[in-house]
Amino acid sequence: MAEIKNLKTLDNRTYYVGNEEKFSKGCRSCLLGDGLGAIRKTNKCNLECKFCYNYGQFDYMPPVGEGLWEIGGTKFYEKDIDLLLSIQKKPSGIAYVYLEPFMEIEKYYPVIKKFNNAKIHQHMYTNGTLATEETLKALGEAGLDEIRFNLGASNCSDKVIENIAIAKKYIKSVGIETPMTPEFLKPS
Ligand code: SF4
Numbered sequence: 269m270a271e272i273k274n275l276k277t278l279d280n281r282t283y284y285v286g287n288e289e290k291f292s293k294g295c296r297s298c299l300l301g302d303g304l305g306a307i308r309k310t311n312k313c314n315l316e317c318k319f320c321y322n323y324g325q326f327d328y329m330p331p332v333g334e335g336l337w338e339i340g341g342t343k344f345y346e347k348d349i350d351l352l353l354s355i356q357k358k359p360s361g362i363a364y365v366y367l368e369p370f371m372e373i374e375k376y377y378p379v380i381k382k383f384n385n386a387k388i389h390q391h392m393y394t395n396g397t398l399a400t401e402e403t404l405k406a407l408g409e410a411g412l413d414e415i416r417f418n419l420g421a422s423n424c425s426d427k428v429i430e431n432i433a434i435a436k437k438y439i440k441s442v443g444i445e446t447p448m449t450p451e452f453l454k455p456s
Pocket of ligand 1: 366
């Protein structure tokens with residue numbers, strides 16, 4: 269650590285280098301504890317990564333339920349989200365997690381719009397293989413602030429790298445977040 273120049277901390281929660289203004293708002297809300305953990309919808313994925321939290325359970329992942337969203341560990345009907353946002357203390361940010369959102373991405377647009385209207389920072393994780401210009405544009409228009417690509421899931425496929433460039437046209441913050449598995453460190 270002593271050899272890393274300009275090493276900074278985010279309120280002692282993590283170390284980083286570089287421009288403080290570019291520190292991901294999604295990470296900031298999670299690390300500082302004023303964000304709401306997770307929003308879950310789809311229970312499916314088109315890949316089966318060995319490093320996935322759900323590896324070996326893909327056929328048994330429980331659905332969240334028709335018309336329902338799991339928000340911070342509680343299930344809500346989509347129509348009740350407006351009420352939730354009007355009575356609860358709003359989190360600074362939320363994250364769309366749980367398998368692959370692009371399996372049914374059209375379900376996400378209206379919910380992203382609601383949280384965007386409430387001025388809550390939103391980020392989403394994807395493996396990027398099913399993204400298209402049309403769906404990335406729709407996410408940006410709905411108000412998604414940040415999208416993170418798991419490049420390790422597709423073994424750094426060219427198509428996903430192209431999708432990262434397309435995402436940058438429509439979504440403010442685009443990042444790569446990949447687990448450093450032995451396979452990723454030493455490709456065969
Ligand atoms: S792409 Fe993501 S959700 Fe799908 S299997 Fe891999 S790690 Fe799991």
